[in-house]
Amino acid sequence: MNVLKASHCLLALSVLFATDLPSALAGKVLVFPVDGSHWVNMNILIGVLHSRGHEVTVVRSASSWYVKEDSPHYTAITVTLPEPINIEKPDFFISFLSKMLEIQKHGGSPLAFAEFYWHMLTTLYDMHRQASQLVLEIFENPVLMKRLDEGRYDVVLTDPGLPVGVLVAHKLGLPMVYNVRWITSGEGHFVVAPSPPSYVPAAGSLMSNRMSFGERIKNVFHYVLNMYIDHFIVRPEYDKLVAHYFGPETDFYHLLQGADIWLMRSDFIFEFPRPTMPNVIYIGGFQCKPSKPLPPDLEEFVKGSGEHGVVIMSLGTLVKALPSEITSEIAAGFAQLPQRVIWRHLGERPHNLGNNTLLVKWLPQNDLLGHPKTRAFVAHGGTNGIYESIYHGVPVVGIPLLFDQFENMLRLKVRGAAKVLDATKLDSQSFLAAVQEVLHQPSYRENMQRLSRLHKDQPTQPQDSALYWIEYVMRHKGAAHLRTESYKMPWYSYHSLDVMAFLLAVVLTVGGAVILTIRYLCLCLCRRKKSKLE
Template sequence: MGSIPGLSLLLLVVSVSSVHGGKILVFPVDGSHWVNMNLLIQSLHARGHEVTVVRTATSWYIKENTAHYHSITVTLPEAISIEDQDFFVTFLVKMLAIQKQGGSLISFANFYWEIFTVLSKIHQQASLLGVEIFENKTLMQRIRDTDFDMVLLDPGLPVGVLVAHELKLPTVFNVRWITSGEGHFVVAPSPTSYVPTSGFAAPDKMTFVQRVKNLLHYLLNTCIDRFVVCPHYDRLVARYFGPDVSFYHLLQGADIWLMRVDFVFEFPRPTMPNIVYIGGFQCKPSEPLSSELEEFVQSSGEHGFILMALGTLVKGLPVEITSEIAAAFAQIPQKVIWRHVGERPNNLGNNTLLVKWMPQNDLLGHPKARAFVAHGGTNGVYESIYHGVPIIGMPLMFDQFENVLRLEARGAAKVVEVTKLTQQNFLEAIQEVLHNPSYRRNMKRLSELHRDKPMHPLDTAVYWIEFVMRHKGASHLRTESFKMRWYAYYSVDVLCFLLAVLLLLAAAVVASVRFLCFRLCRRRKPKQE
């Protein structure tokens, strides 16, 4: 078949992906997760879809009134912890204190006890959202009457999965993290021999000791999920759907998983037909800076500038650490733009500008950007890859350790441990990234690979959401293996059957040989007599 001209191909893609304005019910997660969910909602609104967002009355970022979506506000008996701006700061302080204890068994136990406590509380609070929705008959009737086409949700807090099941609607996940950790571990085969598990920062080429640790972390994550997190949702399922419905099956049964992952960054691993990769879908070309910022950036001359941002967690860093950082910055010729909202650090140099907010994407895309000091959050990592800016990583919690390790393994980042940070080792890390051209070269290579796609990841995400609406789901892409018993999934029953057959055959052979030997001996005895 001949090639299709570029314009015709574009028209074909547009016509295939178009769909009459649908009605989408959205269950987001607050905080940084909302930033990329909101971008997806804006794109759906621009395509003519009617979007309704379920939020709580104490939502941090998710506004009640906006031009591109309607909202349903639910009041809970108590706010979900992650909707409290001080929650992450308090949690970070505890984690830093535990990390300072070193790698002892006590620190390990303290770390996971804190994780158990926090996760259980967050999901217990989140499960109350399901109770409030299901018990509010007027609200449920209003939702039914709206006649939604599908549910789009972030399964980090998976109450929307239960509502979708009640409404018998297809579901699409906007996902990286799920109740048990990284989303692949729920939906795709995940051999622990070369797939690092959530919470264990390791490369995909692991030593024997690392593989042992990886397996132990996987088992620990499984126990946390089954005995700490899922029971809150199991009780909801039992209460409203009865014993024949499994929460975990509902979770695994999503039609499409929009995975915020790009294998330019992620280690290769097995996947499934209903996983669509949209890593970096929030990335876009930079826009001009404000006159004040542009003037400051241009004053850096040939040295360029460094930007630093640790998300919403920076004010959780103690001033003794931020002062060490400031002292290191003061010794370099580059200008520094530092998003900082906590106590002003000591030793601040004349080359450093503190701001409460910065246009991060636009700064990373500026030709004078030389490096990015970052905590390793997914949004910042992909923006750095997109613009080709190497990273000095300062992971603080959660997946940030794994994110910066992946970049370090590709030679595009240098990692500094926050609890061991000093003016000297931080300065050395900055100088290494600035003066060793391999960091920028490797990041530029990742940027080229990341950008070389037939369709922008955001367009890919919108296409598959509309695909689900057009076809009322995507069950043909979804394996039903998650409904199998564990012994059937791993073929334990088959192996036992084959072993039993083998043993029976062996027993039959042994019995036959013994019988023949016995007969032979009986025949020989009369002859000898």
């Protein structure tokens, strides 16, 4: 009996050490990130990989403003580009946002819609043209290519929003893992899983998964529009690279769809239900964690709020500040609240700022959201902030500004956890009313806390799932058995149009033959009757 107990103890200790010690498979990971807010969550994965004993190498451009050259967690390979990629220019998003807000002020006229898309598509084309230059600089540098080839990497971890890593992984013949929500053509599911537009909202449609007939028409329009943008705006530059370096028989879209594992930064407590695939692993909210104590000065400010608590406001990492006419209205609204406000604000100080509002250049967002005195979160709707608010159960007042932020806020609104405002129509009173509604109607907090409980109730934490599947691909040199080959099929075969055409032809042929036979028999019968009568 004692021997049995001892063996159980040894087994328990071995499991404990196996989970706590670095991975026995200390591999080499080549990382191609996207700058800005995407880098925030990629850097977390890199830190986890490093803690497990893996050797990480990050390929960055010299103009990158978030991906630093020096880090204790990775070795950097820096590539100099002829011109910086737009998203790596510190002031790019400020000017882009100002232009977008100016266009949106004109309302929903066809001219404003056309101007909005023209500006967006021009910017999108420039960004991918610049990213394709990074591929060119890597492939045309024999010293760098030799270094990458001799690096003997086990896997490429890449963000396919800019698909530089996709082409390099194919060139090196390496398995590939995506840290993904968005790819070149929109939301990642649309190229990896069936996406019926009858109930799967297309990017930009601002629809839920319950659509009326008219909304389905609008959704199909956006679905086709996204296909047009992908084929004629995004893909041409990459198609040229693929044709030049891999030959005409290789298709860029096939390379993009050929990742072994998709680490999808989504969770179905937030996303609308939809079809998926076995090589899609959901890690939405993997960056979230329990809050830590606040710095003493912030803690003192928060505690001083008394029973009213505090409101947090942040616009994330991309947009430093809103136009002054909008921030003035927000400041005036905040000034009328009994709550204290902590506002991450980097622009010009609003002239009508209230005594209850603290402006900071940086704030520990996760720790503030997890503080018991935090009552609401005023946010732009970036994915990282959304999941942190869900994790900590804090209701949101949304002011979406760019890209997927509108759809993120729509999902929270549909679930009753957020109030959404239009930045171009915002004034102090509408802003104040929205914040007060979220603060005083219990349903907002109750709905968000319900989402928080669902999000946390998982057999495996998202970060552990991400690590497991990256190491899985390293151990098995890929995961082709989880990947469908349907993406290599022609579009007419994928949708079984050739089968339907064949079956229709068979039906028509058989039907025609039956009709001709009946007509022939009838004709013969008529002739016999006629001959008898004669």
